[in-house]
Amino acid sequence: xxxxxxxxxxxxxGCVSFGGGYVLIPLxxxxxxxxxxxxxxxxxxxxxSIAQVTPGPVGMNAATYVGYLQGGFWGALxxxxxxxxPSLILGTLAFYSIxxxxxxxxxxxxxxxxxxxxxAMIFFAAFLFLGMSVFTAPIPWSxxxxxxxxxxxxxxxxxxxxLGGFAICAVVAILFLKTKVSTTLLIxxxxxxxxxxxx
Amino acid sequence: MDKTYWxxxxxxxxxxxxxxxxxxxxxLAILPVxxxxxxxxxxxxxxxxxxxxxxxxxxxxxxxxxxxxxxVGTKLAGIGGMLAAAFGVCFPSVTxxxxxxxxxxxxxxxNPYVLGAFAGVRACITGLILVTAYRFAxxxxxxxxxxxxxxxxxxxxLMKINPVYVILCAMPLGIxxxxxxxxxxxxxxxxxxxx
Numbered sequence: 001x002x003x004x005x006x007x008x009x010x011x012x013x014g015c016v017s018f019g020g021g022y023v024l025i026p027l028x029x030x031x032x033x034x035x036x037x038x039x040x041x042x043x044x045x046x047x048x049s050i051a052q053v054t055p056g057p058v059g060m061n062a063a064t065y066v067g068y069l070q071g072g073f074w075g076a077l078x079x080x081x082x083x084x085x086p087s088l089i090l091g092t093l094a095f096y097s098i099x100x101x102x103x104x105x106x107x108x109x110x111x112x113x114x115x116x117x118x119x120a121m122i123f124f125a126a127f128l129f130l131g132m133s134v135f136t137a138p139i140p141w142s143x144x145x146x147x148x149x150x151x152x153x154x155x156x157x158x159x160x161x162x163l164g165g166f167a168i169c170a171v172v173a174i175l176f177l178k179t180k181v182s183t184t185l186l187i188x189x190x191x192x193x194x195x196x197x198x199x
Numbered sequence: 200m201d202k203t204y205w206x207x208x209x210x211x212x213x214x215x216x217x218x219x220x221x222x223x224x225x226x227l228a229i230l231p232v233x234x235x236x237x238x239x240x241x242x243x244x245x246x247x248x249x250x251x252x253x254x255x256x257x258x259x260x261x262x263x264x265x266x267x268x269x270x271v272g273t274k275l276a277g278i279g280g281m282l283a284a285a286f287g288v289c290f291p292s293v294t295x296x297x298x299x300x301x302x303x304x305x306x307x308x309x310n311p312y313v314l315g316a317f318a319g320v321r322a323c324i325t326g327l328i329l330v331t332a333y334r335f336a337x338x339x340x341x342x343x344x345x346x347x348x349x350x351x352x353x354x355x356x357l358m359k360i361n362p363v364y365v366i367l368c369a370m371p372l373g374i375x376x377x378x379x380x381x382x383x384x385x386x387x388x389x390x391x392x393x394x
Binding site for chain 1: 219220221251254255258259260261262263264265266269270273274278281282285288289291292293295296297299300303304305307308312313314315316317318319320321322323324325326327328329330331332333335336339344345346348349350352353356357359361362363365366367369370371372373374375376377378381
């Protein structure tokens with residue numbers, strides 16, 4: 001993809017990413033993995049892994065990496081710049097009147113509508129990652145639905161639980177929820193554990 | 200363009216680069232560092248300014264650290280300050296990722312240990328995202344509307360509907376809901392559903 005197309009694409013993502021970096025995951029997957037097919041799911045999972053370990057906001061790192069894979073140096077620059085352009089423009093517009101904006105019923109309504117969708121997108125990102133770590137294949141939603149209503153399609157052959165992945169995911173979730181241990185440490189330990197458990 | 204102006208631009212760039220690089224946890228984890236540098240050490244921002252910054256960062260879309268940078272930069276040094284601070288947020292990602300990407304342009308390792316390590320990190324990220332989703336859900340589920348919209352949106356996403364459309368559809372829905380609550384006379388608390 002040429003840098004200008006990347007710029008526009010990430011500017012679009014920047015306009016709709018309310019609520020943090022993980023919201024970008026479904027956006028990038030829909031556009032670049034499913035619709036255009038330029039990145040495969042496995043590569044994307046590894047890319048997010050690197051984005052999470054390297055310094056910098058996850059969303060920004062992922063955008064830069066995708067930009068680099070798609071368009072080299074200029075692709076990386078235009079993707080990350082595209083991602084911040086909406087906040088530069090909207091931030092300047094809102095700068096003098098943010099207190100009034102916050103009271104405005106329209107603005108409040110928009111945020112109230114968008115928040116649950118952002119939450120759904122984070123859950124969706126979690127499901128996608130479950131299919132790449134805890135399970136050995138993407139979660140087959142339609143198959144699960146058929147099994148539930150008794151049409152018994154069953155689960156596909158390659159869909160199994162990965163014990164190593166499950167153990168790491170569970171331990172990380174508990175530690176992250178209950179203690180103040182740093183995410184960087186969790187990731188480093190998971191990488192070491194994974195090298196032995198997930199082969 | 201006197202010397203203090205350029206010094207401000209440098210402090211903005213440097214501080215936000217530092218924040219982007221070192222502050223893990225995302226979102227409002229950056230607030231204490233901004234307060235320390237711009238309010239306590241340099242006395243450039245007041246407490247009200249910090250509240251305004253938080254409000255702005257959470258209202259407009261985009262990376263939260265970048266939204267905060269836009270506010271602080273504009274406040275201290277106009278457009279130039281805004282750009283300096285925003286580029287500061289981008290700087291660590293762009294430089295570090297470019298170096299890594301230059302070494303791993305394909306991201307398809309073949310060594311079983313490396314593959315395992317990546318699988319381990321993916322499992323770790325799954326855990327992190329699940330906990331993030333859980334915390335986000337606890338703050339978001341304040342009423343029936345939020346729960347229903349979340350379930351509906353999740354269903355649409357699983358049907359592979361473009362997330363952009365799902366968000367765009369949720370905006371008018373939220374506006375209708377806000378006006379409906381107003382006509383019903385429900386007390387709408389300031390800042391509710393935003394934190």
